[in-house]
Amino acid sequence: MADTKARGVNTSGSARAVYASAERQEEFMQYIADRLGRARITEQPQHPFRGVPDFWREYNLEQEERIGMFMNNWTALGGHAFRMKSLEEVGRFLQEFAQETGAQKLLMQRQPELLRLGLQEALRDVECTVWDSAKGDMIDEAAQADIGIVVVDHAAAYTGTLVVLSSPDKGRSTSLLPRALVAIVPAHVIEANLGPILKDLDARPKEQLPAGVHFITGPSRSSDIENDLTIGVHGPGIVYALVVG
Amino acid sequence: MADTAGSSVKARSKQALQDDFLRKAVKFTTERLKNGKLKATEEHGNWEEWRERGRQIRLHTIAHLDYYLNLFADNARRAGAQVYFAKDPAEAAIITREIVREKQAKSVVKSKSMVTEELHINHVLEEMDVEAIETDLGEYIIQLAHEPPSHIIIPAIHKNKQQIAEVLSEVAGERLEPDTQVLAGFVRKKLREQFLSAEIGMTGCNFAIAESGSIVIFENEGNARMCSTLPKTQITFMGMERIIPSFEDLEVMATLLPRSATGQKLTAYMSAITGPRRTADGDGPEELHIIIIDNGRSRQLGDPDFQELLNCIRCGACLNVCPVYRHIGGHSYGSVYSGPIGAVLTPALMEDPSGWQDIAYASSLCGACWEACPVKIPLHDMLVYLRNRKVESGTSPSAEQVMFKGFSYVMSDHKRMERFLKLGKIGQNLVVRDGYIKIKGPLKGWTNYRDLPAIPKQSFRDRWKELQLEVTQQTPPKTMIQDIELRMRKVLEERSKGGGSDGGHES
Amino acid sequence: MYPRVGEAMVRILARNGVQLDFPKVQTCCGQPAFNSGYWDDARASAKTLLEAFEDSDFVVSPSGSCTGMIHHYYPKLFEDDPVMLDKALRLKEKTYEFSQFLVNVLGVEDVGASFPHKVTYHPSCHGSRLLGIKDEPMKLLKNVKGLEFVPLPDAELCCGFGGTFAVKMSDISGAMVTEKVHNVESTEAEVLVGIDMGCLMNISGHIHAGGKPIRVMHLAELLNEGVSS
Numbered sequence: 001m002a003d004t005k006a007r008g009v010n011t012s013g014s015a016r017a018v019y020a021s022a023e024r025q026e027e028f029m030q031y032i033a034d035r036l037g038r039a040r041i042t043e044q045p046q047h048p049f050r051g052v053p054d055f056w057r058e059y060n061l062e063q064e065e066r067i068g069m070f071m072n073n074w075t076a077l078g079g080h081a082f083r084m085k086s087l088e089e090v091g092r093f094l095q096e097f098a099q100e101t102g103a104q105k106l107l108m109q110r111q112p113e114l115l116r117l118g119l120q121e122a123l124r125d126v127e128c129t130v131w132d133s134a135k136g137d138m139i140d141e142a143a144q145a146d147i148g149i150v151v152v153d154h155a156a157a158y159t160g161t162l163v164v165l166s167s168p169d170k171g172r173s174t175s176l177l178p179r180a181l182v183a184i185v186p187a188h189v190i191e192a193n194l195g196p197i198l199k200d201l202d203a204r205p206k207e208q209l210p211a212g213v214h215f216i217t218g219p220s221r222s223s224d225i226e227n228d229l230t231i232g233v234h235g236p237g238i239v240y241a242l243v244v245g
Numbered sequence: 246m247a248d249t250a251g252s253s254v255k256a257r258s259k260q261a262l263q264d265d266f267l268r269k270a271v272k273f274t275t276e277r278l279k280n281g282k283l284k285a286t287e288e289h290g291n292w293e294e295w296r297e298r299g300r301q302i303r304l305h306t307i308a309h310l311d312y313y314l315n316l317f318a319d320n321a322r323r324a325g326a327q328v329y330f331a332k333d334p335a336e337a338a339i340i341t342r343e344i345v346r347e348k349q350a351k352s353v354v355k356s357k358s359m360v361t362e363e364l365h366i367n368h369v370l371e372e373m374d375v376e377a378i379e380t381d382l383g384e385y386i387i388q389l390a391h392e393p394p395s396h397i398i399i400p401a402i403h404k405n406k407q408q409i410a411e412v413l414s415e416v417a418g419e420r421l422e423p424d425t426q427v428l429a430g431f432v433r434k435k436l437r438e439q440f441l442s443a444e445i446g447m448t449g450c451n452f453a454i455a456e457s458g459s460i461v462i463f464e465n466e467g468n469a470r471m472c473s474t475l476p477k478t479q480i481t482f483m484g485m486e487r488i489i490p491s492f493e494d495l496e497v498m499a500t501l502l503p504r505s506a507t508g509q510k511l512t513a514y515m516s517a518i519t520g521p522r523r524t525a526d527g528d529g530p531e532e533l534h535i536i537i538i539d540n541g542r543s544r545q546l547g548d549p550d551f552q553e554l555l556n557c558i559r560c561g562a563c564l565n566v567c568p569v570y571r572h573i574g575g576h577s578y579g580s581v582y583s584g585p586i587g588a589v590l591t592p593a594l595m596e597d598p599s600g601w602q603d604i605a606y607a608s609s610l611c612g613a614c615w616e617a618c619p620v621k622i623p624l625h626d627m628l629v630y631l632r633n634r635k636v637e638s639g640t641s642p643s644a645e646q647v648m649f650k651g652f653s654y655v656m657s658d659h660k661r662m663e664r665f666l667k668l669g670k671i672g673q674n675l676v677v678r679d680g681y682i683k684i685k686g687p688l689k690g691w692t693n694y695r696d697l698p699a700i701p702k703q704s705f706r707d708r709w710k711e712l713q714l715e716v717t718q719q720t721p722p723k724t725m726i727q728d729i730e731l732r733m734r735k736v737l738e739e740r741s742k743g744g745g746s747d748g749g750h751e752s
Numbered sequence: 753m754y755p756r757v758g759e760a761m762v763r764i765l766a767r768n769g770v771q772l773d774f775p776k777v778q779t780c781c782g783q784p785a786f787n788s789g790y791w792d793d794a795r796a797s798a799k800t801l802l803e804a805f806e807d808s809d810f811v812v813s814p815s816g817s818c819t820g821m822i823h824h825y826y827p828k829l830f831e832d833d834p835v836m837l838d839k840a841l842r843l844k845e846k847t848y849e850f851s852q853f854l855v856n857v858l859g860v861e862d863v864g865a866s867f868p869h870k871v872t873y874h875p876s877c878h879g880s881r882l883l884g885i886k887d888e889p890m891k892l893l894k895n896v897k898g899l900e901f902v903p904l905p906d907a908e909l910c911c912g913f914g915g916t917f918a919v920k921m922s923d924i925s926g927a928m929v930t931e932k933v934h935n936v937e938s939t940e941a942e943v944l945v946g947i948d949m950g951c952l953m954n955i956s957g958h959i960h961a962g963g964k965p966i967r968v969m970h971l972a973e974l975l976n977e978g979v980s981s
Contacts, residue, residue: 003523016343027330033311035543036311041309041312045309050494051491051497053295055294133526133527138527139527142528143437166529168523168527171526171528172474172528173474194499194511198495198496201492201517202492206457206519209459210519210523211518211529213516214515214516216514221466222466223507224399224400225406225428226409230425234437235467255920258923568928569924572924572927606920607924608914610917612882613910616881629786633791636789636791646790653796655779657796657797658779658800662780690918690925691919694925694929698956708759712759712762721769729768729769732857733809733858740846
């Protein structure tokens with residue numbers, strides 16, 4: 001059972017408990033089996049078409065190609081992509097970026113690579129906050145931040161996608177609420193396509209799946225108003241991917 | 246779900262056809278999305294293989310739905326979610342009401358969910374004096390305008406910038422320019438306040454992963470992430486058929502859905518949510534309630550004509566190629582689901598055919614929907630099957646029943662047909678002018694838009710004997726006949742072996 | 753309704769070594785009733801075709817949609833009657849649309865026709881989607897001497913016929929045929945050619961009502977005229 005605060009449905013006097021009951025579930029499943037004209041299936045069936053076609057499994061690229069493809073795609077989507085040699089370069093970039101944009105508040109994940117950047121010391125006039133789950137108001141912190149900074153867990157070149165997993169040290173709001181997102185992408189986490197990343201999720205023991213796995217492909221966007229594209233509707237409109245290594 | 250009593254697709258579309266802006270907007274939007282899909286699928290390549298793969302995964306899952314749905318529910322609970330099974334809108338309402346009351350919610354932020362529209366959840370919330378706020382930009386706009394969506398993916402295509410500016414200006418309390426950036430900027434600011442203060446976030450679900458108990462949401466704006474991260478309580482609604490076995494299978498869906506819907510490689514956000522926040526997390530809902538809804542879906546199971554309907558991944562590709570939708574837009578269908586999928590799904594979810602009206606007839610059966618569907622649902626066939634069910638139920642128009650009885654009487658015997666044509670030839674003399682019939686009679690549906698050619702004086706049958714004689718006299722060179730005979734014999738041989746190419750017959 | 757089409761088909765095939773027979777017993781493939789949901793009535797009509805072609809080796813039709821009906825829906829229509837189903841499956845095996853028969857069975861792509869006009873082509877929905885007819889008519893047209901081919905914009909859009917749909921949902925159908933004719937006119941072609949008289953009757957009816965002098969012809973008619981002159 002996952003470690004959550006969630007309580008089960010309190011059965012006494014609850015109108016909705018009956019719909020959450022084991023009996024109701026079994027009733028539903030039995031009805032499905034009846035309609036399908038056979039007995040209930042409780043063993044895992046053979047799934048000969050699981051996943052992608054074989055030719056796609058074999059899709060692969062050399063690392064430099066992956067980096068190039070990822071950066072091209074990210075840029076084509078309206079994001080900004082830069083190649084950096086080291087975390088020091090990243091630190092300098094962030095300082096310049098914060099200063100040029102006049103940012104007043106940064107929020108970064110509690111990740112060692114980010115803590116080592118020493119941003120707070122370098123940026124005196126900017127409030128540099130680190131994700132701290134022990135504090136109950138991190139959502140507000142994220143809402144007030146101008147820039148969210150994360151080190152991503154995975155990336156996919158073919159689609160131009162970054163992947164971030166939530167944890168006590170990595171908030172979901174950090175890459176969502178601030179107007180700008182700066183994502184640090186260690187070159188070695190860039191896969192050719194989503195395949196290896198999704199297989200990894202399948203392979204994890206269920207208890208190790210985080211509450212939120214977010215695949216981010218470019219800035220927030222919408223064409224709902226007369227088919228006219230607009231960037232930055234709810235999520236960040238300014239998105240930087242800094243590929244390091 | 247169906248529109249005002251007495252109204253029909255025919256009546257509503259007559260209105261829609263007179264709305265020039267709507268027609269231009271629908272045409273523009275569907276062309277853009279259709280071309281986007283074509284470009285994206287060509288670029289990606291091997292599209293037919295991907296379609297077949299998607300089809301097989303969905304067929305397999307639906308054929309074993311009791312296993313996978315059960316697995317999903319167990320795993321979702323293990324991850325800390327509360328899972329409910331609701332048969333119909335009434336049960337979904339009871340569950341929703343209780344959760345809302347328990348949380349003493351004053352406002353609910355909603356991200357796009359067609360299921361919640363099917364269940365009229367907003368109405369349930371309004372009755373409780375709870376503010377239900379649609380946060381998807383297009384849905385927010387039409388909610389303020391008190392209108393239903395006109396397209397599955399882009400709900401507000403029927404509104405222009407001026408209209409949108411008017412609607413939003415009222416909320417803003419000041420005049421907003423009809424400029425996309427300005428309008429979107431206002432919505433971002435306004436809804437941000439709502440996201441941060443709402444007690445409950447409500448979402449739909451594109452796919453539910455059975456093996457992990459995760460729900461997966463595809464979106465471009467970020468509002469679904471907001472609804473599933475900021476409020477303390479999350480309620481997610483899903484149709485019982487939205488299951489896939491694993492994340493590996495998700496890769497196929499993630500390849501098919503965005504390209505088919507908008508021509509994107511992937512939507513800006515794809516989120517896999519497994520349970521509520523972990524105890525040590527700093528954000529995310531404390532409670533996740535997943536309401537699994539039937540509402541007529543299970544009735545498709547075991548029905549060889551309609552079980553495949555449950556394969557649908559709600560991409561909207563069928564809308565974008567439909568020549569009928571192109572002209573009449575979504576509102577004409579009078580239902581939550583429009584276009585080809587709506588024309589089938591709406592009646593299929595409704596047990597009683599007498600309530601179907603004419604929605605299954607709003608199609609020329611051209612098959613473009615089937616061609617476009619990323620999971621190969623034969624919607625064009627299903628429309629005919631629905632029509633047959635309506636006829637079998639005895640609720641089709643009686644004049645039409647009489648007409649086809651006449652058809653079968655005449656057509657079951659060639660002598661009768663010949664007599665009938667003879668009569669027609671005589672009778673038409675009253676109305677034929679220069680070989681055409683133009684008057685408005687019982688066929689005025691035709692003649693309103695076209696001239697009807699007269700029945701020719703000499704039919705093919707009449708002429709046959711003469712023609713046959715003429716033709717046998719002109720024989721082509723001997724070698725040619727021999728070649729042709731050889732070829733035809735070859736085809737006959739292959740046929741009797743039970744295979745081989747058969748002249749380019751259907752795919 | 754269009755005897756000249758049948759006649760043209762007979763003549764073209766005769767010139768290419770095939771003497772067609774016309775069994776009188778056939779009435780109609782039953783599609784109008786079938787598509788409207790009246791399957792008993794459709795069967796009554798369709799049975800005449802099963803009977804008429806029982807002994808034929810090859811059945812050729814000038815209609816993409818009738819051929820489509822036989823291929824795609826006859827197995828469904830007769831699925832509850834094993835005797836009829838067997839006949840239906842055998843009929844399906846041996847029925848061909850005109851251009852498919854010429855090109856794929858007879859191997860003829862050039863009938864020796866000459867037709868010096870500007871021509872555009874409308875691909876019928878049932879022909880192209882149910883039967884997969886994409887290249888055959890084009891191959892035949894390409895070899896016609898003097899023919900100037902102009903592609904039809906948005907050719908794959910349905911013309912709005914759909915059988916009873918044209919009468920039942922007349923306003924929608926009207927809007928569809930209006931767009932189709934607009935596209936035809938934009939090509940400045942003298943002739944519109946197709947493989948299904950339902951579509952062509954629909955489109956030509958609208959053209960005629962509008963008074964423009966565009967000729968609407970079936971592929972068989974065009975080829976026959978091209979070899980006769």
